[in-house]
Structures are given as structure tokens and as C-alpha cells.
Amino acid sequence: MQNNTLLIVGSIAIDSIETPFDSRKNILGGSTTYSLVVSGENVPTSIVGIVGYDFPKEGKKIFKKYSNNLDDLIISKGKTFSWGGKYLKNWDDRETLFTDLGAFEDFKPVLSKSNQNHSHIFLANIHPDLQQLVIDQSLNSNKIIAIDTMNLWIDIAKDSLHNVLSSSDILFINESEASLLSGKKTIYDSASIFLDLGLKIVVVKKGGQGAELFSNEENIKIGAYKVNVVDPTGAGDVFGGAFISTLAQGGTLSDSLVNGSAMASFCVEGFGTSCILNVSEEELEDRKSNLYSTLSS
Numbered sequence: 599m600q601n602n603t604l605l606i607v608g609s610i611a612i613d614s615i616e617t618p619f620d621s622r623k624n625i626l627g628g629s630t631t632y633s634l635v636v637s638g639e640n641v642p643t644s645i646v647g648i649v650g651y652d653f654p655k656e657g658k659k660i661f662k663k664y665s666n667n668l669d670d671l672i673i674s675k676g677k678t679f680s681w682g683g684k685y686l687k688n689w690d691d692r693e694t695l696f697t698d699l700g701a702f703e704d705f706k707p708v709l710s711k712s713n714q715n716h717s718h719i720f721l722a723n724i725h726p727d728l729q730q731l732v733i734d735q736s737l738n739s740n741k742i743i744a745i746d747t748m749n750l751w752i753d754i755a756k757d758s759l760h761n762v763l764s765s766s767d768i769l770f771i772n773e774s775e776a777s778l779l780s781g782k783k784t785i786y787d788s789a790s791i792f793l794d795l796g797l798k799i800v801v802v803k804k805g806g807q808g809a810e811l812f813s814n815e816e817n818i819k820i821g822a823y824k825v826n827v828v829d830p831t832g833a834g835d836v837f838g839g840a841f842i843s844t845l846a847q848g849g850t851l852s853d854s855l856v857n858g859s860a861m862a863s864f865c866v867e868g869f870g871t872s873c874i875l876n877v878s879e880e881e882l883e884d885r886k887s888n889l890y891s892t893l894s895s
């Protein structure tokens with residue numbers, strides 16, 4: 599059995615992003631990519647995913663650097679999944695401009711022996727049927743499973759998503775997705791419905807307002823570290839990757855909230871992964887100590 603190791607399944611993408619002020623074409627993205635870059639710094643992290651023949655060298659380097667093993671990274675003959683998104687003036691609303699599945703269309707995660715026994719699993723944003731396949735192949739009976747999702751899957755794959763949720767321990771979800779999934783207006787009512795599904799922890803992400811953690815025993819609130827937002831893409835994936843890897847390292851729920859929020863604050867300061875790839879230890883500690891002071895329960 600492997601202790602304190604993390605497996606991530608999600609998307610590996612080439613993104614094109616437009617914000618109210620600027621844009622970038624064909625930059626490295628995907629829910630796995632964002633979460634791996636932060637979790638790989640904390641615990642041995644492996645990934646299961648697919649890229650196409652066109653996946654850039656710079657992306658391969660990053661995956662090699664942050665992954666414990668790449669046994670289950672498939673390099674396919676198709677094109678890498680690509681996604682385009684546009685943020686509106688208020689930053690909260692995002693339009694999907696295009697989704698080109700490419701190699702992702704036929705992707706079925708298959709876990710090698712080396713990846714069947716991780717203590718922690720992060721089901722990053724991806725179709726819930728693919729998340730389920732990873733759960734089904736994970737043999738560690740004490741595993742802790744965290745899941746992230748998006749409005750698309752709540753709209754088109756709600757039953758599959760419910761199945762995954764009932765096998766998971768921790769849910770990361772933003773406020774609007776929480777309402778869409780639960781049918782309830784407040785995050786308190788939503789969280790109580792999610793906990794009734796068998797989840798042990800629900801973390802509602804509130805963007806610039808911070809986040810709130812719910813379990814049957816406690817409710818912890820955290821503020822946000824204020825920064826100048828350049829590109830919010832991936833902040834949720836970074837939050838989730840930092841949260842679950844801090845927990846896998848033996849951190850408390852508060853430590854996990856603080857690290858998740860601190861790393862997400864770096865993420866939004868630049869396009870794509872540019873800022874999370876260059877976090878200074880000193881600046882991270884500074885943001886964490888600021889965020890510890892915003893905790894309340």
C-alpha cells in the first residue's frame with residue numbers, strides 16, 4: 599500500500615482565453631495540469647490522462663517535473679483536447695467559446711498497477727463517468743476521494759455525477775454550481791443536501807469572497823487574499839489540488855483551506871499556469887499567514 603500519495607484524473611488541455619483586458623491563444627491548461635503543478639510540490643502525485651501528438655514540449659517538461667510517474671499518460675494519434683473561454687466584465691461569468699475534444703473523445707482511464715493504491719485521489723473536472731472508472735480501479739480501501747465538477751456535468755450527466763458523489767469524501771464546488779446541483783438557494787442548504795449523500799466534507803468556493811467548509815461536525819470560513827485578477831482560469835483546480843495534497847501531507851482542514859486559497863491567489867495573477875510555476879516560498883508563507891488570520895468557525 600502507498601501512503602500519502604495522490605492520483606489525479608482530469609483534463610490536459612490547450613486553452614485559448616479572452617479576458618476583458620487581454621487574451622492568450624494555445625496555452626497549457628486543463629484541470630489536471632493546474633492541480634498537478636501545485637500538488638506535485640507537496641506529495642508524490644501521479645496522473646491518468648491523455649494528450650495528442652501536438653502536445654507541446656514545454657507541457658511535457660512540466661508533467662515530467664511534477665509527476666511521480668507518467669505510467670498512465672497516453673500520447674494519442676489525435677489532437678490534444680482544446681478549450682476556449684471568455685470572461686465577461688464582472689469576471690464571474692464565463693462563456694465557453696469552443697470545446698474540441700480531440701483525443702479525449704475516446705479516452706478511458708486505465709490504471710497501471712503502480713497507480714491502483716494511492717491514499718488520496720483527486721477527481722478533477724472531467725465527465726463523471728470517467729471519474730467513476732478511476733474510483734472503480736482504485737484498490738486502497740482507506741482512500742480519500744475528492745471531487746470537483748462543473749455546470750456542464752450537472753446539466754447533462756446529473757445521475758452519473760450523483761453516483762460519483764456518493765462514493766466520494768470531499769466535494770469542491772462553487773456557489774452557482776452548488777445551487778444548480780442541489781436546487782437550493784443558500785450554500786448552507788446545499789451543503790446539507792450534499793452531506794446527506796454521504797460526503798464527509800463540502801467546500802464551497804466563493805471566488806473573491808473566499809471559501810466555506812462544511813462537515814457534520816464543523817463549519818470553517820476563510821477569506822480571500824486580494825490580488826489583481828488577470829485570468830481566473832484554473833483557480834478552482836489549483837484550490838482543489840493544493841487542498842487535497844495538503845491533507846495528504848498530514849495537514850489539518852484549516853491548513854488545507856489556507857494552502858488552497860493561497861495557491862489560487864497566485865493562479866489568478868497571470869494567464870494559465872504562468873504564476874503558479876513561479877511561486878516564491880517567502881511570498882507563499884506571507885499569503886498563508888495573512889489567510890490564517892481570516893479563518894473563523
Ligand code: AMP
Nearest residue numbers: 609611627628629681831832833834835
Ligand atoms: P476552472 O477555471 O477551474 O473551471 O478550470 C479551467 C480548465 O478546465 C481549463 O484549463 C479547461 O481546459 C478545462 N476545461 C474546460 N471545459 C472542460 C471540460 N468540459 N472537461 C474538462 N476540462 C475542461
